[in-house]
Amino acid sequence: MSSTVVKALMLLEHFSEDEPELGLSELARRSGVDKAAVHRMLGAMAESGLVEQQADSRLYRLGAGVLRLARVRETAFPISSIVQPILDTLSAETGETAHASLISGRALANIATCESKKGSRVSLIAGEVLPYHSTASGLAVLAFGGDALLKRVLSSSLRAKTRFTVTETSQLRARVEAVQQLGFSESDQTNEEDVHGIAAPVFDRTGIACGAVSVSTPSHRMTDEQRQLTMGAVLRAAYTITDGLGGQRPRKYSDLVTALMGDA
Amino acid sequence: MSSTVVKALMLLEHFSEDEPELGLSELARRSGVDKAAVHRMLGAMAESGLVEQQADSRLYRLGAGVLRLARVRETAFPISSIVQPILDTLSAETGETAHASLISGRALANIATCESKKGSRVSLIAGEVLPYHSTASGLAVLAFGGDALLKRVLSSSLRAKTRFTVTETSQLRARVEAVQQLGFSESDQTNEEDVHGIAAPVFDRTGIACGAVSVSTPSHRMTDEQRQLTMGAVLRAAYTITDGLGGQRPRKYSDLVTALMGDA
């Protein structure tokens, strides 16, 4: 529950594309951990190369070690390189921003994106963490990720990201059940203002959802026609990725979506 | 010295391209840590997405979190994408395998490679950890990485990787001083049998070496001519990368190598 290792690793969550370098006090404030503790944890992670400290500014940032680890993982399990071309196709088909995410601890990790070519588009922060309860991708995974995952998320606290975010356990359960009926998920402005998401689950070889593919559209641009188009494309992309990863769909899911996928 | 965080993160070192999935007992054996402790550490890292456990085989592997972190870092500081094309050129010029590495905690982390096109070539394990004392890249960084780094490494234990590895502190110091005189480093079979390395340091904007570029050649193929060619190409590549990263060479180094670089 409260091991120092998770506390240390939680610090890494605060580094983002927008703020890639953070000071000691800043990190302590955001994480709510004592400065001294943060200092020790950062020191430990620096020893392992997970973070590094700028010699002059004394700011901390993610270290070269994360690049190394990613290379090891990507060489052994080339997910990104499999997913990327499919996302490119998906984005081209729908004209909107597409992204894929995988289960990563207590949330989803965005691991690949393809931004829309349009001037007005949904722009994702690279490496963003996607909560289960407030994103279309999260709902898709929740619906097909097994009872253990669902129970864990339902019993956690659901933070409101916008005024549309579902924060009631019962409501979330209802939404998940709806997704289980439909075979894909849809969410409008529940994670970010003016962003509409449609997502479908990706399965591992045990038939459990391990991630999701999603298309994010500016809410005002989401017509019924676009919705129809996006839904089919997302389902097909998810289908292709599942196969590419050697995953296996549960029968009930296959039966659900084959009708919706359209001809491709 | 022995914080639990570093112990936990040390476990990650055991995952490699060759063995991307490891069991609990296996990890405990290799790290010399108790099974129960390893179990707890892995659990903690799994919560943060750094590792994930296969549902069926119960094996652990690096998780999607490392991909996310690498994306965040690479988006903010696009090192790999800057380095890769230069390595490609370097490999083409020399006909051998080129790679770049950065300081990552107590060792160097290989962050990009370009393998030789030849049938017989030096093949690097992706994401390998390179010791300072037994690799050409390590020597290059040691020579120009500042006194603090040098002192730390000299006072650590130097493990013999081959029968040619320098394990005596005094010998290592002599080799480092030689590199400081030369401006580049050379090592023959000190890290791996039949592998010859020539490396040059890459500098950050404070004028301290933060990494190295290297060309690895099969020892038997390393003639005087090839040596001359490789040396110039490596120095030029390191020069270009330093500039690309916004780094700054110390004057004494610039004076040293401008003569050696050849015309380019």
Next chain:
DNA sequence: ACCAGCGTTGTCAATATATCACCGACAGGG
């Protein structure tokens, strides 16, 4: 049935940790 190995859980003493206050340094304002 047996054995050997696995992942996992429980216990309890020992140790590394969280918390607090403090330090010197730096920057801006009065």
Next chain:
DNA sequence: CCCTGTCGGTGATATATTGACAACGCTGGT
């Protein structure tokens, strides 16, 4: 110039987390 507010970093101590050992249930092979 001092005063105040930061900053990053450093001890001291009570406490919670950890490490070690043993045992558990389980699986697969013999």
